[in-house]
Amino acid sequence: MVTGTEPVTEVVDLALTPLRELNQRLHDVATAGEGPRHWRVVNPRGAHAVACGLDAELDVEIDGHVGYYCAGMNQLATVRVRGNAGTGLAENMMSGLVVVDGSASQSAGATGRGGLLVVRGDAAARCGISMKGVDIVVRGSVGHLSAFMAQTGCLVVCGDAGDALGDSIYEARLYVRGTVAGLGADCIEKEMREEHVAQVRDLLARAEVDDVDPADFRRYGSARQLYTFKIDNAGAY
Amino acid sequence: MCGIVGLFAKSPGIEERLGVHLTAMLAQMSNRGPDSAGVAVYRDPAPFGSSKLTLYSADPHEHWGALCDELGDAFGGEHEPNVRASHAVVLVETGAAEAEAWVRSRHPELRVMSAGRVIEIYKEVGRPEVFADQFHLTDVHGTHALGHTRMATESRVTTEGSHPFSTGLDLCLVHNGSLSNHNTLRRALRREGIEFQTENDTEVAAGYLAWRLREGASLEQALEGCLDDLDGFYTFAVGTADGFAVLRDPIACKPAVLAETDDWVAMASEYHAIAVLPGADDARMWEPEPGVVYVWEQARV
DSSP, X not given: OOTTSOOOEEEEETTTSOHHHHHHHHHHHHHHSOSOXXXXXXXXXXXXXXXXXXXXXXXXXXXXXXXXXXXXXXXXXXXXXXXXXXXXXXXXXXXXXXXXXXXXXXXXXXXXXXXXXXXXXXXXXXXXXXXXXXXXXESSOBOTTTTTTOOBSEEEEXXXXXXXXXXXXXXXXXXXXXXBSOBOTTEEEEOOOHHHHHHHHHHHHHTTOOSSOGGGOEEEEEOOOSGGGOGGGGXXX | OOEEEEEEESSHHHXXXXXXXXXXXXXXXXXGOBSEEEEEEEOSOOOTXXXXXXXXXXXXXXXXXXXXXXXXXXXXXXXXXXXXXXXXXXXXXXXXXXXXXXXXXXXXXXXXXXXXXXXXXXXXXXXXXXXXXXXXXXXXOOSEEEEEEEOOSSSOOOSTTSSOEEEETTEEEEEEEEESXXXXXXXXXXXXXOOOXXXXXXXXXXXXXXXXXHXXXXXXXXXXXXXXXXXXXXXXXXXXXXXXXXXXXXXOOSOOEEEEXXXXXXXXXXXXXXXXXXXXXXXXXXXXXXXXXXXXXXXXX
């Protein structure tokens, strides 16, 4: 990109271009260290694995609904989906930003290690399952078994949470504004101190969610009573 | 795995081209279920007092005309069979239950795939695209249809083990998932007089629904009963004379997406099977909640 000119957007039409070619071209930018920074993908039509494995500071906008595993393993890139996303959105993302304007199916942000995932609609079951450092902000609600075995990172839910929230949770922080259908094993409500309100405020600001008061959230986390937390069992691992 | 598709027409244009759309949807689900495929199409109601059966014969030289003559002698009327590959649809001048019982007793070599006034079920082993071609699926019009692509896990790959399964007159079931208590349930249902033709787990779910409906449950009640009595993974789609119903098990491992426009309601295992429909980009779209029964029905005029 030459300084002083409008950023050039590379448009890829998935009705004409094979998916592997798109992903390869996106990967090539990281490998070569040069190439277009702004990408627009049209006609995704529910294709799986769109914009997976990115590893460069790209800005990829996807115009339509995507299938499974969109933006999986994302590093550095910003991926925006102007539609809904299927199962495994941003699975194991490492860094960067993934934003979905619509809703996401189950296991959004699963095992994510870093970066920020924003779902403007609802996320389904198992949102943030086994999250390991990713931050997730959901403007709507999340389904059952969200943040199952969540290790680190924050899950911010502006709507409601389904059954068994935070089952077998480790150190992740869960913030829910609406109702929680039920807490999973070893997940308890915790005091919402000023530092937590500040954390929610920061995450909402980064997610560009400006119609929600950070003070309205409740915090949930681990009671640390399961087998894994007992010092006598440390030798078993 | 397995793939499910369902399409419910809300406009004459979709009804006319139901088979074209269904074929496109099935092809998108081919990778989820490459070993068999099947459809239930609701179309051309038989006149009141008569019924239609979809029959399957393993004999490629089956004399369907001779069977129609026998049915004419037994119940009156003269009808030609409508043959599609290994299947034939026959009109019978009596109620569907009596017609089905007659075929079962007189022609045990035939399989009754469906019985009712509006339903037709076609299913066969092989890739979904090949199936659609063999059965000239693109020619078919109708009000609504369900389709299934199978990746077998619990039982053999046979025509009989393919979906949809008939669950009663004008009713059928397609299934993505696997049931773990089907043997116990099959024994219990056999004691209730429900017959089974295969070792297939989905046939047990179909038999369960047939039993609950026979005992007076509504379709919604019968499906809600599945939540208590079936152990395993499932997304079910049930076809009825007027519409279809969808249910996912409470754990919801198996996917489903629903979409609606002014012209159609569609369901599929994955969105790309819906993306092939006209106006899909602007459809209202959502994921069915686990453990909740969804029903669409044609307004009865």
